[in-house]
């Protein structure tokens with residue numbers, strides 16, 4: 085696949101067809117055991133090889149903001165004191181429509197390849213989860229791109245409720261902000277289900293600070309950077325408890341301060357306090373990216389440029405928001 089070669093619309097539809105069985109309510113879930121991703125994981129894979137425990141940590145990297153996601157929203161909703169680490173049970177759907185060079189998932193697990201996954205219902209996943217001796221309170225529907233098959237979210241909510249787990253678990257799902265399937269594939273009642281489920285929040289990931297860095301990171305068309313904002317805005321409009329991640333690797337640092345100013349402006353155009361719900365993530369070289377030779381000199385350089393970008397981001401946040409606003413728990417930032 086060449087740089088910028090992904091036809092996101094077409095590829096998303098193709099992957100969706102291969103990753104969900106609507107008649108039996110099964111999803112293609114990535115098998116993680118035996119993959120290069122396993123070498124980046126602290127604990128062994130679980131749930132029959134399709135699950136893993138993730139340690140979410142508040143501390144990230146020098147010069148980068150703390151990451152309170154999903155630690156603080158989860159603990160707040162569950163009514164427990166927040167700490168600096170939270171464990172989550174992660175499942176990954178076996179499909180993603182983009183190919184971020186830094187992705188910590190082997191690209192083989194993103195193609196909706198039946199040989200690399202297992203067909204499971206949300207009920208079966210929840211059964212595997214609850215079979216643990218000490219299941220963590222957070223369940224993370226990750227990817228891949230879960231929103232290629234957004235049914236996964238309400239189906240999991242139903243399974244948790246059926247199993248008597250909806251009050252004591254917090255459901256978190258990732259979204260790369262690339263499709264409108266949430267609106268075009270779910271029924272009105274399924275959307276209402278997601279919106280009204282108490283112990284749920286979602287995170288959308290902005291893949292760059294401008295169209296050039298976005299395209300460099302994802303291999304998608306630059307114009308889809310704009311679409312990330314419109315999709316995020318639609319999620320906010322629904323009233324879902326939503327947060328953001330952002331990655332700042334870029335092929336060059338031209339006018340990086342002005343570009344960051346515009347990026348934050350665009351977030352504020354969605355909602356004035358939204359930047360305080362967005363956590364920039366420092367990209368590093370995960371094992372699958374190294375093994376698959378995805379990292380060349382430009383990518384190496386982009387990891388240095390992200391250090392310039394985060395300084396610009398920090399300046400924007402400090403200049404636009406009071407100390408009181410910056411110190412608000414992330415779930416109290418009203419958007």
Ligand code: SF4
Pocket residue numbers: 180181182183184186187188189227228229260
């Ligand atoms: S959108 Fe997420 S899952 Fe897909 S390639 Fe990028 S980082 Fe990986």
